[in-house]
Amino acid sequence: MTSMPHYRSLQAELETLTTEAFRPELAEIDRLPTLEIARLMNGEDATVPAAVAARLPQIAAAIDAIADRMARGGRLVYAGAGTAGRLGVLDASECPPTFNTDPSEVVGLIAGGPSAMVTSIEGAEDSKELAAGDLAGLGLRADDTVVGVSASGRTPYAIGAVEYARARGALTVGLSCNSDSALAAAADHGIEIVAGPELLTGSTRLKAGTAQKLVLNMLSTITMIRLGKTYGNLMVDVRASNEKLRARSRRIVALATGAADEEIERALAATDGEVKNAILTILGGVDGPTAARLLEESDGHLRAALAAAPR
Structure with a gap:
């Protein structure tokens, strides 16, 4: 059971995160007409690409490093919990049909295992040891890349994955949505996309999730371009499975x-x-x-x- 001092410390930490900030101007949002809520949400979403654009140099540097490793036979591994983990699994699962990669080349790990894709696995995100065990199960090698994904930038599972990978000489990337995050600090390449507080306080499946999806799109797609998986903008390695x-x-x-x-x-x-x-x-x-x-x-x-x- 979580102790009261620990709970208060965690609460205080969350209150410092941009992704957890409360927006008093939206406190009456539930009383607005549906169309107005939709306009507000759409306006919030429109700010995300600019936040990603501010970190393009860091994204490009990470991609070049990933492509170098993969050209030597390395794998790209995403590791995250909750929404972040699901987005990593989604991006990994789309690489085989799009780029004809082997399913072992781009891998998505989610805290709690495959069942966590549809069910919340309590406590799984709080374990660095769980992340280390998942990566050990893959037989992580020095030519591999591990991308820890966490909106808060403080999720132990994502940080643990990066720390385990870096200790074994693998390339590491930390993708978060808060500045000065522990995840970015732990990684070789830190990418912090700060899109601001959410429409619903702390609901990081919204703007933070969109930001993470945009960056993961770039990491996998441009890496595959660098690896010769395209000809111009044509998917010449597409797998014709249907x-x-x-x-x-x-x-x-x-x-x-x-x-x-x-x-x-x-x-x-x-x-x-x-x-x-x-x-x-x-x-x-x-x-x-x-x-x-x-x-x-x-x-x-x-x-x-x-x-x-x-x-």
Whole structure:
């Protein structure tokens, strides 16, 4: 049971956080018309991109470091509790279909395990040891990157993940929504997106959650661009696992090459449906096996493979 002095200390700490600040001007929000509440909420959300923009240099530096590690075979691991953990799991789960990554390459850890995605696991976020155990279970390596995510910047699970990873030589990033956070201080790269107090006091699934989602989008997407998972702004490593994605694959090949439908179908058939390989067979004038070899030699970078093609 939490002692009264500890409770008061925690309460005092929360009162210093921007994400927990009370806004007296919104104290009557429940009495407003629905449309006015929606306008207020939309206006609050509109401030988030500017808060992210203020930290673009730190975000870019973290991405370059992550990409360097992943190019050597490292993994990208998100670790957080509650909303922050769910956002990390979401971003990780979208990388395989979008960039054809193996599920082990980008991993989302949430305090309390998979069941915490839909159910609050009491006390899980308060354990640094739980984070260390989760990372130990992954067999964390020096080429890996661990991104601790916490709106408050004080969540023990996120801080514990960063501390464990840094002690083992892995790259660490601390993403929070308060200035001078313990999480950012513990990490190699601290990213603090201060979007201000929430519409509902302390409800960090709102602006803080949006800010974290925007940054996670950047971390994974731009890292994959750096790793050659795109050709221009085309998702050439997309995994065609359903009819919609198969149609998207054909469209991507068409946009990249300008080829006729028949030629696109032949190229995809010759490369087992691999979009990047199909583009290379058309633009590079090579067969399927040659395209595969050129891409392997260029570490999957289509532009480099095209430059090395005989044509």
